[in-house]
Amino acid sequence: MNDVVLAAALGVLGGILLTVLLVLARRLARRAPDLGSDADQAALSALHHASLAAPHLRAGLATPEVVKATRHLRVLLGSAAVAIVAADGTVSSDGAADGLEASALRIAERVRVSGRRQVFPSRDRESGIEGVGAPIIVDDRVVGVVVAFASPVRAALVRAADEVADWCAAQVELGGLDASRTQLAEAELRSLRAQISPHFIYNALTAIASFITTDPLRARELVLEFADFTRYSFRRQGEFTTVAEELESIRSYLELERARFGERLQVTLQIAPETLTTVIPFLSVQPLVENAVRHGLEPGADGGEIRIVSRDEGTHTEITVEDDGVGMNPDALRERLNATDDGMHVGMRNVDARLRQLYGPDGALVVETNMGAGTLVRMRVPKSQPLHDPDND
Template structure:
């Protein structure tokens, strides 16, 4: 409103001046047309030049409104927004995504230096310097303890520390080139694990908001790295638990079978003993979480050959394996427990015995491997099946046979074996796998497993 009043006053003054000059001060007075033309030209010139003449030039002049503090705040805000966009664009490539290690810290510091416009960047854990890039690297040495009191305060207090002079920085080296800094803590949850420091070799401090935003984003990557580490540890623990759950009853039964054949059929007993050693060697020494299907297939065949030596004609086995599946990779120790359940809870409880079938296919279009284990045994109680499909677990870890690798028993146990397998599959694949159990009308049990190709 004030600007409009000023402009209107200026226009009025122009026309008053034009009237006085053209009509009063000159003799004879000018004609009306030249007078109006002169007034119009001067009015247009003032209106067009009004923004620069009365309010200052556009652009940098606008930044002067409100003084130096407004200019600096605006600049810091723009730099922070630009830096966050740059780091967000880096995404998963941020090295700290792999954890707070010296190598990851060094690469992160090098990545952040141009983003943060700092003379020096430091990343520390709670005690030592993990990375330092820029002036002062001669005494802020990687692997050594933190040289500034400000970094120690930021970690101990768990909040950002702003330093505006060399005395506040508290560097142990008197002639350190660094004079100002913003140091923000790095945290995993509520636990401070390190710090991010941005230093300047001049009195002007780095933009605080930008440094805090970067520290927050790096903390998020550290949390994700921690979650990955815990997930890997949990997966290893489940695999170790699965190895430890090899059914002692299976071992005792096979050893009894071997002992009974040692006198009458020594060659067969020796062959069974070799197969048993191969079975346990694979189960215990298999490294990693994946193996070629061909290896798992051999492991399953070894197990079933041992069971056939015990059950004789009561146990029949049928294989339907697509050759393309043999080179695909599947989770280790996943198929054998399902086959063991078919033998133990399907065929063993059926007086006349039955047949266990293993079928495997690969679908290159959906890039999945499908495995089916089925039997024509006694089947499964509907209540037990319902509990399994709901993911419930009853009686896990008892002293009976269901506490072993098996987990689908008709005795009412969901079993730690199936739960262990399911948890491992969830860890490895998330929701990209499918495990279903059904009981056909003709009897028996069918377990279908579908996993993505790796």
Template structure:
């Protein structure tokens, strides 16, 4: 998070510095605000139009879409973007042959270079120079060199943010695959064992349980979508609990209370189901005698609050802290996985909260914003 925050702050400083340069070269209508206000607004607005294309990476399509806005930031000077292999996109009359030695020098040294016709600034992600911004001019000046360098720094910040977003997405996908792998072995074994026990004594129930098992596994191992609705997640949980009740019998009791207005809330796929499974496996299963699990989903204004509570054996809070930190032994992966994915999607204020103590059961709570994480606007 510090890297992201630093990149955003750096980008803001670069753009405000660039606005100062643009004030020196363009006149504004004071009736719409002071020249300083108008130059700052124009710079920030133009940059915001270029940002989405740059965050997609330094490829031909994104560079071509961003380049007109980058030229506007530079007073409509001809410009080009290059990567380590050559020109990615160009606009205007850029002296390509003359640019080659300058581009090679910038890629090697990581510093802005200038000639009588060109200014070339490095594009860097972390400590790697990944490309250059080439600006053509008939009148090279110190202000143009400074402006080109500032625009290149801002481009670099957008490329870095794009890489961070891609890395976070890949991490979340890997964690979800790990969660599926962790859930499946023991549950499949136990469920099939319970179903098999009814094949001769109650074939109809065995058939019904087998259908529940098929629907549950179809949902859990589906290959499309990182998000689901709370209604679909709760339906899968209901199927899971039907299968567990077949195994535990009267030892497992379940109560649910779900507000209808939160059923359509969108949340990360498999964000609640692992919490219910933990309640069964680590709360009720080790307990002598019957156990009770309560599933609550209630409306809380701009958020949906979900609570999974059991009256099982509970746990040492230190063990839970280790589990959330990902340092616990096998069997606790689910808690850390859900916590990390919630924080990745909604921010650090939306991790899970665990209340527990030995012999006193466990309550796990999470708050899910009602906005769609795929379209936060």
């Protein structure tokens, strides 16, 4: 849980820093036609190149993407050439310098051994090219070295190399947190799938078996619904889907539950057509519907109604799942949702955690319930999510 909180906090911090950079850049751009003073222009250029370099460092220092970052770092440092040497010896560089790769490896090795910034005079009197190496340190470990070449290396470049190395370390750390967050989301999705299987699959197969001799055609239809539901629920690709795809899976799920409940299960759908293409986390609505059946309607002798609504709320799509079942004490529900070892409401807890990770505190589920008053669960997701395309996920 601490890792999740740290990842979320640093993710928010990274967003705040990016916002500040963009605001500063816009303010500078809105000044006089010449973009203000020389200092203003230099600041704007530095922000621009730093923002362009950042994405190429997030996946680690040994990937082919890093060479794209060195192009921007060379401009940022104003040096003749720049190299980033990863811990495994991979060299990514930009600029012209004789024997650049060999010099970068030699400098990086010295810096790694010492763990400190070092300046290296030129070995070639004709070129006069000198180098400065600064360690990229993550978790007290040198994961790479920034090497800048110039003729000569001045004090300003030495200080700047240190700052750039620290900035690179921050990008590598943020990339690691992004990867951890992705792995955590995948683990939670696997956990959710595991929770779906035992209870529902047993009940579904039992219901299908009950129709095999009395109504073979109905049994065949239910087998096909079961196949569609499981194919969707256990698909391997993607953490995101659309409202339309999730609703189709929910339709199959409810058909199987109707085989058990009969007329005791009523379903009402109210879906705004413009919300069908909204991108949502995979298996985010279905667990809410299953929770309504299991904990809302199943405990009551008379069953009840489930109402699923999807509304267009301008920049967001709001989805609600409501049942008129037994309801629950709000304090007891709160305790169960916060409990890590409680087998009840695990689907709702899992969905809530994933929504918070993706959309922040404002993305959390809203639950309205009370004893004998049924339960309503509300989720809101942004309609614009360019980074969460289910086709490219």
